[in-house]
Amino acid sequence: MRRFALLFLAVALLTHAQKLPEPYLSIVELAHSAPPEFAADAMLRVVESGKIADRNLRRDLAEQAFRLAGSAKFPLRMHGVPGSTVDTRSGYLGKAYDLKLDALSLENRAVHDLLSIDSAKARELFQNIPRPTLAPLTCDDPLFYDVADFYQTLGAIANTTFTQKERDKEEHVSFLLDYLGQVTSPVQLAPLARVIKTVNVTPAQREILWNRFNGLLDGIQADDRSFTASLGDVAQIVTPEMQASFEKYRQKVTGCKDDMGASVRVNGDPEPPKTGTTPKIERYWQSPEAQRLLMDANKLRFGPAGKPFSDADRSTREWQQQLADFLSQLADWTATQEKSEADFYHQKCVVFEALMELMPPSPQRDKTLQAYVDFMSNSNLQQQSPVEWFMHAHSMLDRVRSTNTGEPAKLLDAFQSSGNPVLTLYAALEKTFGGKLPSWVTISN
16 A cells, blocks of 8 residues: 555656756656655755745645655664764664654654645644654663654644634644643653743643643653653753652653763774673674774774874875775675674775775775775665665765865766666755755754
C-alpha cells in the first residue's frame, strides 16, 4: 500500500514539476529518483528558495515533501551522550541525525514552510504527524531523543493558525492541552515548557497550561537515560510555581550516575572507560587493519619528531612514495575486516577525508578524490541507512568548500557524474543554492 502511495506521489510530483522554471524543474525531476528523505529535502529547498512565485505551486511542493518525509528511514532525531561521540559508532550516527533528514524533522520543516503559504493546511498536516513514540531507554544507550523542533512547530501552530473566533472558544488552548496529554518521556518536558512560556494566551489560560504541566512532572514515568539527558534542560525552565513538582520529579529516578565524562582522543589510543561506566559504546580503530591504517595515516601527517609536515615536506619524492604505499594499503581494506558495513564505511571515509587535507593539489589528489566518490557510490550502507551513508558526502564538501584550488567544483562534478541518484541530486542542489539553509532548519537544539 505504501509503495502504491509513493508511486502516486511520484506521478503527482512530475505533473507539478512541469510548471517549474529551470533549474528547479530539473531538481524536482532528479528528486523523483532519490530516496524519500532526500526527495523531500530537495522539494523544500525549492520552496524555501524564494524563487517560485506561484503560491499554489509552493503549497503543493511542500505538501508533497510532507507526504514523502513520512517514509524516511530515521523516524526522529537523536543525540549522542556527551563523552561518547568521538570515533565511535554512535558518534557518527549522531552526526547523521544532525542533518535533520529524519521523518519528524522533515515533516516539521514542511509544516513550517506552509505556515506562510496556507496556515490552515499547515495545521491540518501538523495534526497528521504521528505523536512521537519514545520507547524507554537505558543507561547503556549512547543516543537519546531530540523532539525540540516538533514542539517549536506546535507553538507556531498555536500562535498563528487559529482564527479569532476559534481563540474566543479557547480552541488553541484545547489544542495545546491535547498535546500535553500525550507526553510520555522526560525529553518532551523542556520543549513543552518553552511553548507554554511563549505561546500567545491569556494569563488565566497560561495558568491552566502550567497546572497541566506540573501534573506531568508528578506523574511521568521517566527512564534513566532520558531523565539524565534532559534534567539540566528541564531545570533551566523551572519557575517558583513549578519548584515543588520539580523536586518530586527530580527525586523519583536515579538516572545514569556513572556516565563517562572524558572524551575519546581523536588521534591516538582512546581512553579506556572506567569499569561500570555507561553508555555502552563501540569504539573505532580497534581492528588490526584499522589500527595500522590510523598509525600510517599519522605518519603522513607528522615527522619522526612529531612535528607536522609542511607543504614542502609533502611535495618530496619520499613523502609521495609513502602516500602511494598508503593508498595501496587503503585499497586492500575490506568490510570483512570490521564488525559491520557501517563501521568499515565510516572509518574508511574518515581516512579519505584526512587525505584530502594532507595531499597537495596534483593529479594524484584528483584521482584520490574520485576514488572516494566511487567508494561512497558503491557502498551497501546507502540501502541500509541512507542518511548515515550520505553524511560523509556532506562532510567532505564542507571540508573543501573553503579551499581556493577548485576542489568544491571538482567534488560536485564527481557527484554529478557518479550515476548515484542522491549524489547527483545533491550536486544540483549545491550548484543552485549553495550550502545555505534557513537558520531555523540548521540551528542545533
